Amino acid sequence: GLIGQLRPSQNLTRLAKYSRDLYASLEEETGVATGLKLTGSITVALTDHRWEEIRRQATLARIFDVEAEVVTPDEVKALYPHLTTDDVLGGVHLPGDGQCDPANIAMALAKGARMHGAKVLEGVKVTGVDDDGTRVTGVRYEDAGEAGRIAADVVINCGGMWGRDLAASSGVTLPLHACEHFYLITEPIDGLTSLPSLRVPDECAYYKEDAGKMMLGAFEPRAKPWGMGGIPEDFEFDSLPEDFEHFEPILADAMHRMPMFETAGVHTFFNGPESFTPDDRYYLGEAPELRGYWIAAGYNSIGIVSSGGAGMALAQWIDSGEPPFDLWDVDIRRAQPFQKNRRYLKERVSETLGLLYADHYPYRQPETARGVRRSPIHEHLKARGAVFGELSGWERPNWFAQGSQVAEYQYDWAGQNWFDNQRAEHMAVREGVALFDMSSFGKIRVEGRDATTFLQRMCGNDIDVETGRLVYTQMLNERGGIECDLTVTRLSETVYLLVVPAATTRRDLAWLKRHVGEAFVVITDATVAEAVLCLMGPGSRDLLGKVSP
Known part of the structure; x- marks a missing residue:
């Protein structure tokens, strides 16, 4: 139930702020209390690296129009008297953050939807989505053992950890996997009053005061994936077996950080599954495999703060055919088919849960589930x-170690260990010649008697050139915005090769296919x-002259 406005990008922050503002108005509109309290939040740093990171985050917050204050250890103590601050270097206070009751938020949203004509069916199991081969036509369900069907040309998969298998039954890629998520709630503590939400990422912990009790939750470095063999048919609103040994290191740190945990009784120790994605970003948008099949899933434990804005954005996207602003960060078209592999997902999400509270260094690379896609060299x-x-699963050489240098990233907020290497490589291309492996770039063939006419309509530049010529261009949307940055090579009268970025290949394929008509x-x-x-640099012609007649 934490409402944290600041997200990694400006547009995701816009969605989170929309959620907060929506929840603030829901009670008046629907009569259902949401439990929203704008208590603010504090994030504290225990290391120099974290201190650098959260100060950068404070700068971003101000740019994104989120009120943020960098605070000293004494100011942290004044805001949070129960906190041990002897080893705290400083903190960031976001006064506009808050907390809410997730169950009541859901009830308020459902009531508001009913007030505007929606029908909500409870206790119903979705058994499949029908389609005609190109777009959805309806939803099949079971209600008290009886089968039913709702005709629909738009379906939104909000199935959470069940969503992956439901999507797969329609040939849709939705890579997510459940992980066990732990939190503890104390018995009532005398004198405990309203406090800001607190995050101590260096100890993988977050704290929330709630009705005189204290909640402690964790995003530990190595999580426990769950449901590898499928989710039991009767699993709903259930908890998982306790694993106190797994949670104990978090609690041990909490007893130092918040001494009240040494004596407070435990009211609830909860372990429940939540869905996580391979890159810690949720999914929105229309699936590239099937028209009318939309996704809103994989919220990586930030579902409450994201869902209000995500719902707004998705509604506009469905209605107008375009998102209200750039949402590539969470676009479902970034998902790769290989990511549906359960072994891959199990390995990756064991890391991504913990990355929520890891140091978010520039160019940080995932460690798990690597080596999926490699070039021949x-x-x-x-x-x-x-x-x-x-x-996008490709292993790409980012830099080359020299001599006795260790061939691995050494992360830092200052100059990293590859800066000099990168400079040397840059100067080699700028002043001499270098060879690039660009096998990971997307390569799309467009061929047929209408290929030229079709690409002339899709591309901003003139691609009707002589065979063998290459054209740099963009594909534009109806607003003149750029949908794809690419090169087009004419291979013959009716065949073209499009080279697009590796990260956007599926998006670009979907864009082309959507407009074939x-x-x-x-x-x-x-x-x-x-x-x-690719051979590049001013010396490339001379080099080719030496090896090619």
């Missing part, structure tokens, strides 16, 4: 000191069919 690059980053063209993803080596 991967091992050659590795032997020459390549240090790889991951993008009656054009006689075939669109094929040829990314894995061809490796690509």
